[in-house]
Amino acid sequence: MANRNVDALAHRSATSSSLGLLRIVLFSTWTAYILADPLHLLGYLPIDTFSAPGVLRVLPDSIWHVVLSEMGLMVVRLLTLSFVLLGLCGLLPHRSVAIGAAGALVLYQGILRGFAGHINHAELLLLYATGIVAAFPCFDAFSMRKATASLRSQNIYAVPFVVIGVLFCITYSFVGIVRLMKGPDLFLSETFRNLVLSHWIGMGGISGEHFVAPSVRVWILDAAPQLLVKASYVAGTVLELFAPVALFSTRFRYLFVSFVPVFHVLSAVALGVVFFENIVLLVVFSQVWFHQAASRAARAVTAMRSLWFVAHQTPNRPIHPASVPIGRRVDR
Amino acid sequence: MAALASPNGIVAFAALVVCGCIILMARAGWWRPGLMLEGLWCLALVRCLSAYQPFRALFSQVPMPLRLGLVGFGVALLVGQFLGGGRHVYPFVRWAMYTDAEHQARAVILEATTVVGKPVQLRHDELFPPLRRGRFGSKLRYAYKSTVRDASRRDSTELDLLLRAAGQLYNRAHPSAPIVTVALVEYVVPTARYWDRALHTSRVLWRTAM
Numbered sequence A: 001m002a003n004r005n006v007d008a009l010a011h012r013s014a015t016s017s018s019l020g021l022l023r024i025v026l027f028s029t030w031t032a033y034i035l036a037d038p039l040h041l042l043g044y045l046p047i048d049t050f051s052a053p054g055v056l057r058v059l060p061d062s063i064w065h066v067v068l069s070e071m072g073l074m075v076v077r078l079l080t081l082s083f084v085l086l087g088l089c090g091l092l093p094h095r096s097v098a099i100g101a102a103g104a105l106v107l108y109q110g111i112l113r114g115f116a117g118h119i120n121h122a123e124l125l126l127l128y129a130t131g132i133v134a135a136f137p138c139f140d141a142f143s144m145r146k147a148t149a150s151l152r153s154q155n156i157y158a159v160p161f162v163v164i165g166v167l168f169c170i171t172y173s174f175v176g177i178v179r180l181m182k183g184p185d186l187f188l189s190e191t192f193r194n195l196v197l198s199h200w201i202g203m204g205g206i207s208g209e210h211f212v213a214p215s216v217r218v219w220i221l222d223a224a225p226q227l228l229v230k231a232s233y234v235a236g237t238v239l240e241l242f243a244p245v246a247l248f249s250t251r252f253r254y255l256f257v258s259f260v261p262v263f264h265v266l267s268a269v270a271l272g273v274v275f276f277e278n279i280v281l282l283v284v285f286s287q288v289w290f291h292q293a294a295s296r297a298a299r300a301v302t303a304m305r306s307l308w309f310v311a312h313q314t315p316n317r318p319i320h321p322a323s324v325p326i327g328r329r330v331d332r
Numbered sequence B: 001m002a003a004l005a006s007p008n009g010i011v012a013f014a015a016l017v018v019c020g021c022i023i024l025m026a027r028a029g030w031w032r033p034g035l036m037l038e039g040l041w042c043l044a045l046v047r048c049l050s051a052y053q054p055f056r057a058l059f060s061q062v063p064m065p066l067r068l069g070l071v072g073f074g075v076a077l078l079v080g081q082f083l084g085g086g087r088h089v090y091p092f093v094r095w096a097m098y099t100d101a102e103h104q105a106r107a108v109i110l111e112a113t114t115v116v117g118k119p120v121q122l123r124h125d126e127l128f129p130p131l132r133r134g135r136f137g138s139k140l141r142y143a144y145k146s147t148v149r150d151a152s153r154r155d156s157t158e159l160d161l162l163l164r165a166a167g168q169l170y171n172r173a174h175p176s177a178p179i180v181t182v183a184l185v186e187y188v189v190p191t192a193r194y195w196d197r198a199l200h201t202s203r204v205l206w207r208t209a210m
Helices: A002-009 A016-036 A039-044 A054-058 A061-067 A070-089 A095-114 A124-135 A155-181 A191-205 A217-223 A226-241 A243-247 A250-271 A276-285 A288-313 B007-027 B033-051 B053-060 B064-082 B129-149 B151-156 B158-173
Strands: B105-114 B119-122 B179-189 B201-209
Touching (some): A016 A070, A016 A095, A016 A124, A016 A276, A016 A288, A039 A070, A039 A095, A039 B129, A054 A095, A061 A070, A095 A124, A095 B129, A124 A155, A124 A276, A124 B064, A155 A226, A155 A276, A155 B053, A155 B064, A191 A226, A191 A250, A191 B105, A191 B129, A191 B179, A226 A243, A226 A250, A243 A250, A243 B033, B007 B033, B007 B064, B033 B053, B033 B064, B105 B129, B119 B158, B119 B179, B129 B158, B129 B201, B158 B201
Antiparallel strands (some): B105 B119, B105 B179, B179 B201
């Protein structure tokens, strides 16, 4: 009865396992990200070139002098990784661990942006999603916690999926409306080609007296009819603008979910802008299969735990049949 | 309280937040007409979401502290969108990627000279992988603008520090052929004939000795 309310994004079958699996997906993504990111190299940049962004301004300068050294940044990286791994494995299944991980990630991402010129958006949606999942009972499954899930309403596990879905669509819509409000010049001019070329120059396209032709990008620059390129830019923006319709309409959701990976792969190829985190977050639009997969995984984990438990309860020494009272069954 | 939780109450509350942000932006001289239309679009979204019955029913079952947290999160999201570029309101930012028209293909790159006079191009994304190309590139551009704007700081500029740091990191990886100067060079390429190297123009914006 209550779960009928969750029809919005077809998350009526969300369970503790679903939220647990979402936690694992998010924290796995962060783990890969942190492992691949040599944050300590920023220790080579002078501290005078750092300007703490937003909430990080509350930290005093003395702390930044310690944190922004090569060793300090290594500690931040390891600390963040520890929190994220604890959250991923569910070894310390407490909300404070997940919230601590989200806090550490805010610091980590803030350090990157403190050394950057503009505040870019990559990873921020994933950061928000992590914060939202951390605020909900994400350790009720796939963790060392004793089963408490039955004490909670099933709907509580659907809420993070819906909130992340809303957030996902709203951010795309924000980008769409800002682009449209900037006027037609953005779409009628050679902006897209210029962005592709600018990226290519920055990637070393010009080297001394040579200009290395931008391989795949040549198609966008020359082969594709420019009207098609411009029309695609407009169509992509309109689709972004109306992204929130995906929250209400199943058909539009299919269209949007198909559009996002294509859009981001093209952006990665043409502009070098990789938003793989957003492709990961599409799981919140997965409707039923994600929850089914989570339930199957939870059953598999339970079975493995039972096996492990049985294996560790079995004495090493074989039980002599004579030592077992008559009428009692011995499970081996 | 019940009136505030109604769709109209939620929209009124969101309108207060958005208008507050737009007024602050106007005071800072960053106001433009498009911002009002952005605000209206945003309020229309808030109206649709807050009136959607399945969402309302779902959120009514969320415990009050969490519900307040989600409201706070929504307010922060609006403030981030309508209050500048995100430097002051991080982790909430203005979602506005690739929203400015570019009439020229241009980029700044770092060009260095080794001790034997060989030119070398320093790739931002290879020197500082966490910053990628765009973040470090924009840092260099901002530092250049600030240097040009404030001529009194030319003895020890942020730009000098950044170029030297990039050079030192390069020299650490290439001790046999260290670089002695690093220059920030801007390239402009004509869009229609981008392949014609003769039409490319370059300008050294800043040069620093190691």
